[in-house]
Amino acid sequence: MTATHRTDASTPAPTSYDTAQQRSDAIWRKISSDPAGLRMLTGDRPTGALHIGHYFGSLRNRVRLQELGVESWVLVADYQVITDRDVVGDIQGSVRELLTDYLAVGIDPERATIFCHSAVPALNQLMLPFLSLVTQPELERNPTVKAELAAAGKSAMGGLLLTYPVHQAADILFCHGNLVPVGKDQLPHIEQTRVVARRFNERFAGGEEYFPEPDALLSESPTILGLDGGSKMSKSLGNTVMLRMSPEETLKKIKKAKTDAERRITFDPEGRPEVSNLLTIAAQATGRTPEDIAAEIGDGGSGTLKIFTAEALNEHLAPIRARRAELEQDPGYLLGVLRAGNERANAVADETLARVREFMGMVY
Incomplete structure (x- = not known):
């Protein structure tokens, strides 16, 4: 079992929860025996400090995967803060809070690459060719995008929110991530990324499996509700x-x-x-x-x-x-961690974009 799957163009990719769960179970077995070749992409939007719902739901699991030897890439998704809100607040302060929580819970910058969206131009440039691989109806029927719109209390969907799944595909694929820890509600995003990877390989890479089709590693943690009886902590x-x-x-x-x-x-x-x-x-x-x-x-x-x-x-x-x-007490250290992660992410993103341009005949 590997964390990437090649799907024949004539065969629809499995999308059911049961199929995703089976793949996830197989990945957990691989992690336990030999995590070599697994590259995890995970992260959060920097909207402030994190709470116990984040910790028990995902952060603790990320540290566990890191300790088991899975290569970890952790995204501070600052660009995605503006997908569904008009006022972003203190972005720098929120990034600092998020980074502090990451390191405090045990994410190790020596073993994990922690980086920001806005600091990696080549990652974001991948959205252009990736957008050519999806249709408007495919984007509009993504249930998690609809949920984000409803949660934001808006009736009209902005262009960045509509293309949110494609941006996430760029997040995952720029570093050739093949493993994404998610909950059941995020499965449509992973499936969209698998579709983007498959179509790029078929349309531009001549059938070469340049981009992996990533798998969802489904969370084993229970959902933590809000203390007011709400559906989730917020x-x-x-x-x-x-x-x-x-x-x-x-x-x-x-x-x-x-x-x-x-x-x-x-x-x-x-x-x-x-x-x-x-x-x-x-x-x-x-x-x-x-x-x-x-x-x-x-x-x-x-x-x-x-x-x-x-x-x-x-x-x-x-x-x-x-x-x-x-x-x-050491903001300079925090900034140094982020700058080092940004540097590593840029090196990988630049290499990926250069190869994409070669596949597309856009090297001049």
Whole structure:
């Protein structure tokens, strides 16, 4: 099993969740036995510091993959901040916060390339040939793009949001990434990247498999809901526990979390989502099962559950917060990490773009 697949032009690429899950399971087996040849592309939009939903949902898994020997490329997607918002705020400050969280949780700049969109021109230039490989209807029916539009509260879709999946294809393919850790809702983006890679290879590379068709590595982590009972944690809604919060701030946030009136604590994600969410957070922080924690608390009620969760979370995050405090005192180091990553990314992107231009007969 390798992380790239060649799909015959006459055979539609598999798109079902079950097929993606099967491929993901096979990749996990490969990672466990021999991660050689796997190159992971992952990242976030810099909209500020990160929260425990990011940490338990993806950051911790990225560190795990790094430790298992998977080559890691981590994108600070600053250009993508403007895909769905009119006011971008303090981009530099947000990039710094994001980078601080990356390093604090254990992403190692000696083993991972951390870089910014806006600092790698050749990556963004790849969007032009890639856009020629997709149709307007294909872009318009991407469900995650529609979801982003709805979340932004807009009725008209901007051109950058419409082409968001193609920009993501450039993110992944410029470094020949063949592995992208995602949740189920991001599968359409990965499939669009696979289509772009396949069509480029067929149309411009004469059938040579220059770009790999990347696979989704599906997250094994449960979804962390917002503390207000919302569908997910969101900085804009204030329903999060930020990684940078103090233990006191964390306790205050958890104490305000929405629960229910039933005194006995049980793990029932469908019937009791808010209580089950706190149990999930506590379980992620302790390594225990939610059912085990629920049984221990028993008739202790929501108050006991909240204190248990806050204490477990604070204990788990203590070393991360200590490292974060150290990093905040050395902004020069943070800038140096990003500049080194940008330099490495530019070298790879320039080489990729040069080869693309050769394939397209555009070397003058």
